[in-house]
Amino acid sequence: MSSDLLDALTALEKQKGISRDVLVEAIEAALVTAYKRNFNQAQNVRVDLNLDKGTMKVYSRKDVVEEVEDERLQIALEDAIAINPAYEVGDIVEEEVTPRDFGRIAAQTAKQVVTQRVREAERGLIYNEYVDREDDIVNGIVERLDPRNLYVGLGKVEAVLPIGEQISSETYKPHDRIKVYITKVENTSRGPQVFVSRTHPGLLRRLFEMEVPEIYDGVVEIKSIAREAGDRSKISVYTANEEVDPVGSCVGARGARVQTISNELNGEKIDIVEWSEDPVVFVANALSPSKVLYVEVNEEERSTTVVVPDYQLSLAIGKRGQNARLAAKLTGWKIDIKSETDARELGIYPPSLENADHALLYENDVYSIEEDGDDNYEETPYFEEDEELKSEENKLEEFDLYSDTEDN
Structure with missing residues (x-):
């Protein structure tokens, strides 16, 4: 073995981060296999590879026993004592058996082992890099x-x-x-x-983290995501800082931030709503861009009944039920949507004084990317316990802002 192998192993240790000792152990193990295969030997052997001296030796290993059963693996105690009087039963006697032409085989084997270990090390480095x-x-x-x-x-x-x-x-x-x-x-x-x-909700989360500094810094938190990739998504956001508008932060000036994310996702529509621990508010927000008149909550079944104006029923449900489906995924609540007329016939709306706690007392604060980028929101009272019902004409005026936000 030449000093070239030592130089090669030292270089690999620096470049690939593979310990030279690990490579030497691997080469020695491979040489044992090569010796047995090429010289048709079944005995136990050990290879000693000394890179500093440039030497390589093969030693046979035999167990010292009183009665020999296999001469390839065992040696009698009296024969072992003849070699060294200190040997006892159970010891191992080593004898050099290095073949003359073993150098060529050793060099070829060493090359194969080093190549394999380098490949394994590179794979390990790549795996460790990407698993994190x-x-x-x-x-x-x-x-x-x-x-x-x-x-x-x-x-x-x-x-x-x-x-x-x-x-x-x-x-x-x-x-x-x-x-x-x-x-x-x-x-x-x-x-x-x-x-x-490209369809995982996590992609949308990471894009918002990259595009919205408030999310990256932890000021605004993404609470939940519901996504039908390539078509439409909804995300709910929250902040404990009263001076920060979580929805406006994600939207950006004239919708620039959310539009950048939408463009990356091939024009996917994105609704951004404010999260609330109150299911009444959260469900109403999640049904954006539709307006909600009333939300009744069933805690036991984790379901809600939502009443919307007649002319917004199709908007609340969405194409093929998409808007309602995404809202249910976003909130984790079952959502049953009814028009105002049907709700009146069923006696659900207007709610009785007993159920007034479930009434939505303001319009939902939402942003839909389908809008024109205006991120100014209003909170307009709609239902109060002692207020007479408004006329259909007044209601149409109140909800006209969102009447044409989606194609159905």
């Missing part, structure tokens, strides 16, 4: 596609974007730059495998 980035957002470049997956280059590794994690309305082409969310990192026999997503 699970639930994080990264930039990638589309490299190739097949019928089931899209492969995104992240630099040191190629991530898999399964078809189920792709936004159906998006078209991906090689060399496109996209942001993806790391959902899972696995350490497989073929190396680290990174799985990413």
Whole structure:
């Protein structure tokens, strides 16, 4: 063995972070296997690799016993004493058995082991790097596609974007730059495998953290997210700082912040609502951009009955029930939406004095990206216990602000 191997192992230790001792142990173990395979030996052997001296020796190892049953693995006590009087039963006798032409085999084996260990070390470094980035957002470049997956280059590794994690309305082409969310990192026999997503709600959360300083700093908190990727999403936000408007912070000046996020998600519509621990307020906000007249809460069944103006029923439900479905996911409450006329016939609305606590006393403060970017909100009283019902004409004027915010 030449000093070149020592130099190579020292360089690898610096460049790849692989301990030289670990490599030496691996080479010695591989040389034992190579010796048994190439010289048809079944005996126990040990390889001593001395890099400083540039020497390599093979020693056979035999157990000292009183009666020999296998000469390849055992040696009689009297024979062992002839070698060294200090030997006793149970000791191990070593004898050098290095073949003359073992150097060539050793060099080839050492090269293979080093190459394999370097590959394993690089895989380990990549795995450790990306396993710590699970639930994080990264930039990638589309490299190739097949019928089931899209492969995104992240630099040191190629991530898999399964078809189920792709936004159906998006078209991906090689060399496109996209942001993806790391959902899972696995350490497989073929190396680290990174799985990413474009549909995960976590992607929306991370985009808001990147775009809204108040969220990144923890002043504004995202409480929940409901998402139908590529079409529409709802997020609820909250702040304990009374001087900060959580919805306005996410919207930005003239809707700039939320519009940037929407553009990244291929025009996905985003409703931002203020979170409240009061389910009446929270459910009403979640049904944006629809206006809500009344919310009745059933704590035991964790369900709500919501009354909306007749002309806003389709807006509250949304296309194919999407608005109501997202609101239910966002709040965690079941939502049964009824028009004002149906609610009157059922005796649900107007509420009795007993149920007045469940009445929504103000319009919900919401932002929908479908609006024109105006982030000024009003709180207009609508229902009071001792107030006579308003005429349909007055109600139409009061809710006209949101009457055309969604195509149904």
